Amino acid sequence: MQNEIKETAPVIFTSEMKKDYTILVPDMATIQFRLLRAVLRNEGFLVEILQNSGKQVVDEGLKHVHNDTCYPALLVIGQMLDALNSGQYDLNKTALLITQTGGGCRASNYIYLLKKALIKAGYDQIPVLPLNFSEILGGGKGVRITVAQYRKGLIGIVYGDLIMLLKNQVIPYEKNKGDTEKTIEKWIDLLTEQINQGKCYSFRAMKKNFDAIVADFAAIPVRTERRVKVGVVGEIYVKYSPLGNNGLEKFLISQGCEVMLPGVLGFMMYAVSNTEVSYRLYGGSRLLRRVMRIVGAYFAKIDRMMIEAVETRSQFVAPSPFYEMKALSEGIIGHGCKMGEGWLLTSEMIELCEKGYENIICAQPFGCLPNHVAGKGMIRKIKEMHPKANIVPIDYDPGASKVNQENRIKLMLAVARESMEE
Ligand code: SF4
Numbered sequence: 001m002q003n004e005i006k007e008t009a010p011v012i013f014t015s016e017m018k019k020d021y022t023i024l025v026p027d028m029a030t031i032q033f034r035l036l037r038a039v040l041r042n043e044g045f046l047v048e049i050l051q052n053s054g055k056q057v058v059d060e061g062l063k064h065v066h067n068d069t070c071y072p073a074l075l076v077i078g079q080m081l082d083a084l085n086s087g088q089y090d091l092n093k094t095a096l097l098i099t100q101t102g103g104g105c106r107a108s109n110y111i112y113l114l115k116k117a118l119i120k121a122g123y124d125q126i127p128v129l130p131l132n133f134s135e136i137l138g139g140g141k142g143v144r145i146t147v148a149q150y151r152k153g154l155i156g157i158v159y160g161d162l163i164m165l166l167k168n169q170v171i172p173y174e175k176n177k178g179d180t181e182k183t184i185e186k187w188i189d190l191l192t193e194q195i196n197q198g199k200c201y202s203f204r205a206m207k208k209n210f211d212a213i214v215a216d217f218a219a220i221p222v223r224t225e226r227r228v229k230v231g232v233v234g235e236i237y238v239k240y241s242p243l244g245n246n247g248l249e250k251f252l253i254s255q256g257c258e259v260m261l262p263g264v265l266g267f268m269m270y271a272v273s274n275t276e277v278s279y280r281l282y283g284g285s286r287l288l289r290r291v292m293r294i295v296g297a298y299f300a301k302i303d304r305m306m307i308e309a310v311e312t313r314s315q316f317v318a319p320s321p322f323y324e325m326k327a328l329s330e331g332i333i334g335h336g337c338k339m340g341e342g343w344l345l346t347s348e349m350i351e352l353c354e355k356g357y358e359n360i361i362c363a364q365p366f367g368c369l370p371n372h373v374a375g376k377g378m379i380r381k382i383k384e385m386h387p388k389a390n391i392v393p394i395d396y397d398p399g400a401s402k403v404n405q406e407n408r409i410k411l412m413l414a415v416a417r418e419s420m421e422e
Pocket of ligand 1: 070071072073105106107235236339340341365367368369370371
């Protein structure tokens with residue numbers, strides 16, 4: 001007989017709690033989330049990005065989340081429960097923050113899985129704060145993250161995207177080991193200072209900072225040599241999270257590769273642009289469509305500014321503007337295919353091929369049907385279009401061995417090295 005889970009009313013995160021509750025956030029894109037933490041802290045949320053990892057995280061996830069659920073849900077919930085178990089936090093003063101995408105994919109339901117897991121683990125006093133668009137549009141109870149705070153968070157993430165992009169193009173070539181890391185830390189400190197003074201959010205401030213960041217990374221002394229260029233795409237959590245992908249980015253750098261990871265902003269623009277597609281295909285709220293058009297135009301302007309800053313230096317490869325990248329998958333996959341990363345995965349793989357990153361790792365989590373269709377399912381078509389494409393799908397699940405994953409990647413790198421020699 002299945003264990004009965006007692007029903008309790010969810011605890012609402014109130015404004016009184018904001019003062020002294022530590023809010024735990026699962027880690028994902030490391031640089032971007034450090035800046036997001038700075039933004040949220042400055043807005044009065046005592047946010048902590050979780051860094052706990054290891055087998056016990058997976059075990060907690062397996063214990064409290066149904067094993068049919070996709071791997072990112074299992075890890076995110078496991079990481080939170082493991083943190084609560086650690087004894088580091090006052091359980092009467094701790095809350096959890098989790099994203100709720102609002103689409104048809106399971107990411108919309110993580111919050112219910114988390115609440116259920118909390119009850120099962122005996123932590124039903126812990127409030128959960130959702131990060132979702134219905135909160136912006138006035139839904140939900142308790143403390144809401146406001147539109148202004150979302151905007152600031154987004155800008156923090158964009159700065160993180162730029163730093164990540166430049167880091168990956170400099171670190172394999174740096175003459176003095178550690179220069180790139182120093183530049184990253186310098187900019188995280190500078191931006192945190194500006195965030196605390198509310199000074200980095202205007203278009204003017206962004207342009208100035210983007211140019212200065214690019215100039216700083218361009219000034220790092222580098223060796224001129226050829227390296228295997230590897231692009232990484234996949235489900236958003238396993239693509240970025242070292243916990244989800246067993247430190248993939250670090251592993252590739254240790255193998256002497258130059259890595260290209262498309263930014264988080266692209267995913268946000270994808271989510272926004274899908275409202276238009278939904279409206280066209282299924283109808284719906286005109287107001288929402290208009291709001292999302294304005295949001296999309298705002299994102300596109302920041303996207304362009306960042307690309308223009310990178311393009312000022314010929315040694316760097318800038319990503320394509322979002323709508324150009326989107327157009328790359330037209331006629332190959334329907335843009336109504338928008339569960340999970342949907343058509344974005346296909347567009348990103350084609351873009352990577354066109355930018356010279358033909359060696360691609362497609363990170364696939366267990367239990368993720370949408371990304372298996374739009375990622376793995378599109379590889380053959382992309383190889384037909386780009387015969388040099390060397391794409392390997394890597395599966396991430398609780399039972400997969402890191403050694404096997406790395407061996408498959410090493411095999412792909414061997415092919416990449418051979419074709420580079422040729
Ligand atoms: S995209 Fe895949 S892995 Fe991510 S939440 Fe949806 S089903 Fe799960």
